[in-house]
Amino acid sequence: MSSKKKPIIIAVISVFVIALLGGGGYFAYLKLQTKTDENAEKLGGVGELLVGDRYKAGSKEEALKPTIMKQQDLAPTKKVVKSLQKENIKLSIEMIRLKEQIKSLSAAVAELEEYKSTNQRFAPLRLKDEMAEIEMQVKSFLLQSEDAERFTTMQIEIMAAASSLEYRAYIIRNRLMVTKVQRKKLAAEYLPGYAFCVGDGIALAANNSKEFNLVASKFRGIENVRLPDRLRKDLDSVMTPCQNALRAQLDKNLSDAG
Numbered sequence: 001m002s003s004k005k006k007p008i009i010i011a012v013i014s015v016f017v018i019a020l021l022g023g024g025g026y027f028a029y030l031k032l033q034t035k036t037d038e039n040a041e042k043l044g045g046v047g048e049l050l051v052g053d054r055y056k057a058g059s060k061e062e063a064l065k066p067t068i069m070k071q072q073d074l075a076p077t078k079k080v081v082k083s084l085q086k087e088n089i090k091l092s093i094e095m096i097r098l099k100e101q102i103k104s105l106s107a108a109v110a111e112l113e114e115y116k117s118t119n120q121r122f123a124p125l126r127l128k129d130e131m132a133e134i135e136m137q138v139k140s141f142l143l144q145s146e147d148a149e150r151f152t153t154m155q156i157e158i159m160a161a162a163s164s165l166e167y168r169a170y171i172i173r174n175r176l177m178v179t180k181v182q183r184k185k186l187a188a189e190y191l192p193g194y195a196f197c198v199g200d201g202i203a204l205a206a207n208n209s210k211e212f213n214l215v216a217s218k219f220r221g222i223e224n225v226r227l228p229d230r231l232r233k234d235l236d237s238v239m240t241p242c243q244n245a246l247r248a249q250l251d252k253n254l255s256d257a258g
Helices: 005-051 076-122 127-143 155-173 180-205 207-220 229-257
Strands: none
Touching: 127 155, 127 180, 155 180, 155 207, 155 229, 180 207, 180 229, 207 229
């Protein structure tokens, strides 16, 4: 075969091979497309089986019904139960909060009680309380004293009240803070003598029970009591020597202690 005919033969053979390949590819494509359609149809059937009729297009129920009923769909008794359950939860939360508050307040009260107890143990009494204590101690002393038997109960009350007033004048005048031991000493050593002096003086100043009652009210600190001029002058004349004697003794005791 000549060299000129070889290219022609090769070209013819190439065209023939391409035609064969093209035809085979086309038939293979057709076969693949057919298989794909079959698989798609099978998958569609499986989907319908899994989903169900209610999700198929054109079915009577095109939307999923809610599985949880709304509040308005509940029966009246169930509405009441639901409402009570919610209220119970709120009350439980509120009870927890109140318990915490009570716990906190209880701790605060305990702290205040301890503070009050400590202060009462070490702090001095108020002046009014000190005067009441002095009056009680002097009165108790006089009621047990044989020397005071000549006085009536009203006179002893006046004597004890006058002693507490003079005690107040003493600590205010000297700006003192008196301890319980010091008060007891004053009530036992100094004020009884003053009380006897006052008792003897008012027996001279007051001439009847009415004047005794006026003097008693005056020494008890009733401010609106007005003594008659004669009674006031007589009382001052007997009280002044008693006060001067007691104040001299107390001042001397205070300077000796200092």
